[in-house]
Amino acid sequence: MSEDRKVGILGLGSYLPELGSYLPEKILTNKDLEKMVDTTDDWIMERTGIKERRIARADEATSDMATEAAKRALADAKLKPEDLDLIIVATITPDMFFPATACLVQQKIGARQVPAFDISVACSGFIYGIAIANQFIKSGTYKHALVVAAEKLSAVTDWQDRSTCVLFGDGAGAAVLGPVEKGGILSVYLGADGRQGELIKMPAGGSRIPATHKSVDERLHFIKMNGTELFRHAVKIMADAALQATQPLGLKAEDLSLVIPHQANIRILNAVAKRMGLSTDKIYLNISKYGNMSAASSAVALVEAVKEGRIKKGDKILLDAFGGGLTWGAMVIEW
């Protein structure tokens, strides 16, 4: 098959928990959080732009949310599970260390025994996943790939730590990729900087600090984050990634119809828009409803932007994300 085959998104789907029971049995609002930690609705809104977030049920794991999103993306693409040649799940909250959540999704949607694996690049996962699938399809190795970004961050959130628990939420978004006649993925830019890995991590549970009573008592199985430092890196890295993905195509900020960013903090996104010379109305936002869902954030944002008619045929859009690792990625897609 031709080397310069064009690859695009054939279908999209998302899943967001409606009625959680892991914590309060509803969408978790800032007002609910006021009763749990020393915080206020005003502080959270002003410092992050988040109003509420979805919390998965106790019996609902990442693969369950991923499966729902995947089924919806397949239906949107008018394809069947057996049409898939590759399954990638981007997550930092897999159901368990192994088997991979992608293998669980393969079984749950009834796909064939095609390659299935997880990638762990935190908030950049949806873009990394699409980038990997793009290569396999472009080379002619596979025809149809499923990329799911799914997170149950509520399971690794320290609900006693006000500096992190107000930020995160659960959800899943999925895309089915395949060959397209026109447009599709025009550019991909990925990067990572392991030197900054300490800025956001979950210290225990792996081979460095296996689970013990002590590790649980010390609350090491939760997300630890240096928010201020991350903020600084996020603005610079996301603005630079946007440039690296657009410049080779000769595109300027004004040529983009919409930017779909990772939704970590509204102040980060306003600062990125300013650096890019882009008006803020070209940055798609849904952070107020869902908070930061790591890899799922940009996936769900893309699904909703399309649903709301914000992306039309022929539009050039930019996906732009940054997260733990540190990792980052940006890509231009012609719709």
Ligand code: UT7
């Ligand atoms: O997904 C990618 C990875 N994550 C990110 O990119 C997150 C990036 N960082 C951020 O979004 C922001 O740094 C935060 C929202 C996490 C924090 O905002 P900030 O403006 O950097 O606040 P800060 O951490 O400097 O804290 C300012 C004050 C502190 O009090 P003092 O020391 O000034 O008295 C905090 O203790 O706000 C306090 N604070 C809170 N107050 C009320 C921290 N969390 C809260 C809270 N409610 N939930």
